[in-house]
Amino acid sequence: MTTPPRLLPLLAQFDFARERLVGRLSGPVMDSGDGTGTRVEPVTDDEYLWEPVPGCWSVRRRADGPGQRASFLAGGGTWGRDAAPYPHPWPPPVTTIAWRLSHLTEMLALRADHTSGSRSATRDGHPVNGDAAGAVAAFEAAADAWRRALLSVDDTALDTVGHCTYPYGSDVEEPFLDIVWWVNQELLHHGAEIALLRDLHRARGRG
Template sequence: MTTPPPRLQPLLDQFDFARERLLRRLTGPVMDSGDGTDTRVEPLTDDEYFWEPVPGCWSVRRRADGPGPRATLLAGGGTWGRDAAAYPHPWPPPVTTLAWRLSHLTEMLALRADHTAGTRSATRERHPVHGDAAGAIAAFADGAAAWRQALLGADDAALDTVGYCGYPYGSDAEEPLLDIVWWVNQEVLHHGAEIALLRDLYRAGRPAV
């Protein structure tokens, strides 16, 4: 379908805003400061991607190096993985790097897209984790585009269908699709805000040039 149901459109608009704002915050050269003016932004570097604001952060790591502090496994496929642990998760929760947060968002979007309008076979174990900033940003953009495209195939009946999204790592099997769309939006919004704060802290902590 080409025209989304009217009650889906506001959520699509919100998603588009959050996605574009986060991508601009990561890549520059400018972003909307919130008042309609452009603020200069430097592209994310690998050093910043891996920066740990406090000791003991969870991050993404080479699989050969094993998981980080309090993690028991590296989620994902390939030569890189994301720090993770089986339930019960560590308490208090570890602080996570920008790399961890971006990988988490990308996996959620790509897998939910697949389990909504794809093969319904994608898994965390096979999902690639990126060891560089540019690759991670490109993967996020692809995952966000795939999720949005999956939603364009949803009609009013689909929005009310419990389990329409078969994503196996959340409550999707027990929720109507419209609730999942709302949930994904808040994930992008709140993790996007966390990533923006990490960028501010990294910039503020660098020596003046």
């Protein structure tokens, strides 16, 4: 299938944002943004779960229960991600690298399934990783799945309201092209937040 021309810039933006985030998390070299490479150590488990301020939301062992102001742990398996029903706590809690990466992974994996898969995947069944290496691998697999879903659509699908049936957003009410844009901005802004948390973790205790 030929990729619709108006999807190409969004696909390129997704690839760029994904590459930057994986490089920032895994190294050994990341794109510094000016055409040069900067050496990066892979994120450790301690850093992945680091809570820079009290009351952070993170991923936790299900047996330990949710964190402050969270009412349940989303996801499946022995780990879950701090969550609460709408309306969410205000001001919103600071979230860890683990929380942000789990959120991105779930969003990509489930939206891929609800675009070109079984259209039955749920948040309750989605695994949450308690270790950094597993979380990065899961993110990459979910990003691959979403990219394949994008390559499966034609121009008609881009304009179809509800082409993606993802049940945890406004997907069923919007043209699919708008959902593609939304996913990109989620990856861009959470990727930037993860990069900042890595910088803060590296610089903690200085000064």
